[in-house]
Amino acid sequence: xxxxxxxxxxxxxxxxxxxxxxxTYRNDVAPLLKKYCAECHAASADAPSMAEFKLDEExxxxxxxxxxxxxxxxxxxxxxxxxxxxxxxxxDDGTNPYAKGKPGNMYKYLGETDAExxxxxxxxxxxxxxxxxxxxxxxxxxxxxxxxxxxEQLRKMKVKY
Ligand code: HEC
Numbered sequence: 001x002x003x004x005x006x007x008x009x010x011x012x013x014x015x016x017x018x019x020x021x022x023x024t025y026r027n028d029v030a031p032l033l034k035k036y037c038a039e040c041h042a043a044s045a046d047a048p049s050m051a052e053f054k055l056d057e058e059x060x061x062x063x064x065x066x067x068x069x070x071x072x073x074x075x076x077x078x079x080x081x082x083x084x085x086x087x088x089x090x091x092d093d094g095t096n097p098y099a100k101g102k103p104g105n106m107y108k109y110l111g112e113t114d115a116e117x118x119x120x121x122x123x124x125x126x127x128x129x130x131x132x133x134x135x136x137x138x139x140x141x142x143x144x145x146x147x148x149x150x151x152e153q154l155r156k157m158k159v160k161y
Contacts, residue, residue, distance in 0.1 A: 023158075025075070029127050036109050036111070038070060042068060042069075049068055054082075080154055080157050085136065088137045090106035091110065091121065092104045093107055096136075098137050128158065133156075138150075
């Protein structure tokens with residue numbers, strides 16, 4: 001399973017333009033999140049919706065569950081919804097200019113090795129902004145020195161179902 005995914009991604013990396021058209025939530029992202037994130041971010045783990053999570057973040061952090069990302073609609077809250085940019089901020093490998101070399105705190109869950117994490121990140125980036133493009137981490141409001149997201153940045157997102 002792990003080898004398969006890796007082999008698929010390795011091939012996809014060689015044929016980036018082909019992958020760009022093909023990365024979808026239902027074929028690529030959902031299985032990936034199911035494998036790596038569901039134990040803390042799915043209904044099966046008693047994870048809350050984003051709205052519920054925001055009501056009592058401390059309680060959910062103690063229970064070691066984060067907001068649900070096990071349906072397309074729940075996941076988009078973290079990408080371009082209520083918590084715009086959270087997905088990118090938490091998963092970035094530290095190469096985004098605003099990350100200043102520090103990977104997001106969910107990056108480690110993307111795999112057991114650097115190669116596995118990098119391959120999975122490539123798929124997720126291709127899903128959000130298209131293969132080979134740097135994703136943005138901006139939120140709805142100003143965050144430190146990072147300005148709020150612009151309409152152009154929002155329009156750039158693909159997030160195909
Ligand atoms: C071992 C449990 C665990 C795993 C596995 C895990 N997470 Fe999380 N995640 C959490 C917890 C707990 C929080 C809330 C605390 C925090 O913000 O760090 C969180 C928070 C987040 C947030 C921020 C939500 C917000 O807006 O406040 C995102 C985005 C996220 N996780 C994505 C992921 C993705 C994608 C994966 C899989 C690659 C993943 N997580 C794997 C436990 C986990």
